[in-house]
Amino acid sequence: MRVLAVDPGLTRCGVGVVDGVPGRRLSLVEVGVIRTPAGDPTPKRLVAVEDEMRQWFARHRPEAVAIERVFADTNVSTVMGTAQVTGIVMIMAERLGLPVTLHTPTEVKAAVSGNGRADKAQVTTMVTRLLGLATPPKPADAADALALAICHVWRGGTQSRLEDARLEVLARSGSRGTGIPRRVPPGAAPAQRRLRAASDAVTRQSPGTPTRLPPTSPTRQTPGAQPR
């Protein structure tokens, strides 16, 4: 399965393309960052992102698209641009008939490192190992997109659909995360520990040999916790 993963943003938008199936070796296809000048008018920036994104889709013909799910943070302008770039990618994927899955930053970090609160360096290290790269992916921002792609290959989107359903309910109730019990799949309680164990296993193996992570890992996203 070829996954095109996007860490959306108007100033910097990470894009990573990875080939892989759960339990087998992952391989990097291309990674990069789409940038637009902060001083340009938003419509011009959005068109530039759309144009460049279209080239990524044409060049790599992905079979699935993963986008990092961003929550509103304190910087309103940033979250608007992020939402707009997310919309661009969603429309492009939908018009190509490709499935789109959102993963939260916590899910991504947990998937690649076993720790939902891993820092950037830890994520980059794991991405480098898992893809069997000689050097860490450059630019650093792009590692996030690759981590997202890896997360998507391993999870296959199942967890995120649960999260989608939960957020849908929250959105309808006008709530942001209180009052509605979080649905945790049976038997998944010590998932964080299991993920960490899986990550340790990966670290012990030769670089580039991914271990299939457990299919469920309930994580809690704190709005505003992600860097952009």
Next chain:
Amino acid sequence: MRVLAVDPGLTRCGVGVVDGVPGRRLSLVEVGVIRTPAGDPTPKRLVAVEDEMRQWFARHRPEAVAIERVFADTNVSTVMGTAQVTGIVMIMAERLGLPVTLHTPTEVKAAVSGNGRADKAQVTTMVTRLLGLATPPKPADAADALALAICHVWRGGTQSRLEDARLEVLARSGSRGTGIPRRVPPGAAPAQRRLRAASDAVTRQSPGTPTRLPPTSPTRQTPGAQPR
């Protein structure tokens, strides 16, 4: 000048097209609401909005585009959809070479009614009068888009560019509205009073005869104050 105005939203997106120049009679071209089912996946909904919006642009060939500026409110999911629809309209306008202007809800209400905190009924009443309509525009949501179009015709976008610049500075500083003095054009201090006077003048005239409003009216947007 023909203005296509959009009150962005994923569940309901108001679209209004108005012909007019400042100080002369305004006329309604078309008004409506683009709707997408809340139960559909977001990518599918965005494509539906884009397709229908493209028809509006093709049908009316506007010379300018106005979009209601939305701030993050407590409902994260809603603001994401709103931002995404805003992005769709911006890209469409940019690709057609049309200027895009954002106006805040407060600016729009102040422009048509003289009161930045006017309620929906007051706005609908003023829109009905200003466009010389026999009955209030239907559906009710659509009146907002028409108010936005009227606001744009009268203001010509100047005020909003100031607001753009202010928000740009705030975005760069990572602040949301404190610490940076608000720039008020000289002589615009009692603008609210002048706007109200202008609105009263409109009310006294026969319906459909718009009065040109003062070109400046500093308004303060309270994040989260708008209904969607």
